[in-house]
Amino acid sequence: MMLRTGASRAMFRSLKASTVHPVRTSLSGSTSPVQWTSKLCSLSKKRPQPHIINQLTPIQAAVFQRTVTSTPWDKIDKKHEEKIANQKIEPTPETVSATSSIHPVLGEVATPEAEKDVDMMAGIKHDINTIKETFSLADVPRQAYTIGLAGVLPYLATSLSTVYCAWEINHATATGLGSILSPKTAEALLHVLEPLQIGYGAVIISFLGAIHWGLEWAGYGGYQGYKRYAIGVVAPAVAWPTILMPVEHALVTQFLAFTALYYVDTRATYIGWTPPWYNTYRFILTFIVGASIVVSLIGRGEVANRVGKVPSTVDRLVAFKDSAQETLAQEEEAIRAQKVKEDEGEEENSSDKE
Known part of the structure; x- marks a missing residue:
């Protein structure tokens, strides 16, 4: 039972190794102390029994004795510690400054200090430069950029005019007088602007779809066939029915159509169907x-309850149908009345003759 310890097993392994190589152990004497120290490291903590130590060779016993009795490296030198403790620190105010005994909070000791002049607006400036580069469209041909921006000005003008007319109507409702336009004039102008904006939006959507037909005919990015032709067909098929919708529904539908077409153009640019600058150009x-x-x-919503609804094309068609039916009914009634009069006249003539 006494020999079933970790120290005894380590000792037996070392003894077995020395027995297998007796010449090297007894003659050379050059066995590495580190090797024996590693094998006998547990002996310094768990001392073996005396009869086990007696079985060691002289070299093994010497190594073991040196391992057990050697001075540890972390032994405290009390004399040196007392000498340092009794030393008096001399003041040196000329070497002390506001930063001589500090270091950055997020840094490590002995690391160079952070730059003093840190640009706190660097991130915002970077974002502004990115926006400028995006809107500059340096790679876009100047003619396409200029004409494209000029093409959206009518759409923007109708939008701002709608907001102005709505403001005039609200201002007249609050004060009783209009600023420049009378309420009736502003309302009439509003009814003219709405179909103009919707019609112009349908034209733009159709034009954006037709661009893909031109790219297909030019063979840009290869000939794609029906896949690219379909873009030019679907765009006007979605755009033109909006002129028959109420104003709010038409504007929302065109907004979704513009967004979907922008996604399609972005994908087309990614796969090489359009020039590399086309997706950025379309984004603007x-x-x-x-x-x-x-x-x-927003402008239309501000005056939705104060402005009468302008009849849409569908409403006009329905009204025209109703009026046509009413007119036809009146004509038939007149024909019947005329026929009745003629019949009565014939009866009177026949009775007179008799």
Whole structure:
């Protein structure tokens, strides 16, 4: 039972190794102390029994004795500690400054100090430069950029005019007088602007779809066939029915159409169907048009309860149908009355003859 300890097992392994190589152990004497120290490290903590120590060779016993009795490296030198404790620290105010005994909070000791002049606006400046580079469109041909921006100006103008007319109507409702336009004039102008904006939006959406037909005919990015032709067909098929919708529904539908078409154009640019600058160019134009639609919806919503609803095309068609039926009914009634008179006249003539 006494020999079933970790120290005894380590000792037996070392003894077995020395027995296998007796010449090297007894003659060379050059066995590495580190090797024996590693094998006998547990002996310094768990002392073996005396009869086990007696079985060691002289070299093993010497190594073991040196391992047990050697001075540890972390032994405290009390004399040196007392000498340092009794030393008096001399003041040196000329070497002390506001930063001589501090270091950055997020840094490590002995690391160089952070730069003193840190630009706190660097992130914002970077974002502003990114926006400038995006809106500058340096890679876009100047003619396309200029004409494209000019093309969205009518859409933006109708949107701002809608907001102005709504303001005039609200101002007249609050004060009783209009600023420049009378309430009736502002309302009439508003009814003219709404179909103009919707019709112009349908034209723009159709034009954006037709661009893909031109790219297909030019063979840009290869000939894609029906996949690219479908873009030019679906765009006007979605755009033109909006002129038959109420104003709010038409504007929302066109907003969704512009957004979906921008996504399609972005994907087309990514796969090489359009020039590399086309998606950025479309982003600027779509942003302006989308903002115009939102502004128009806001202006229209401010006067929704104060402005009469302008009859849409469908309403006009229904009214025309109803009026036509009414007119036809009146004509038939007149024909019947005329026929009745003629019959009565014939009866009178026949009775007179008799």
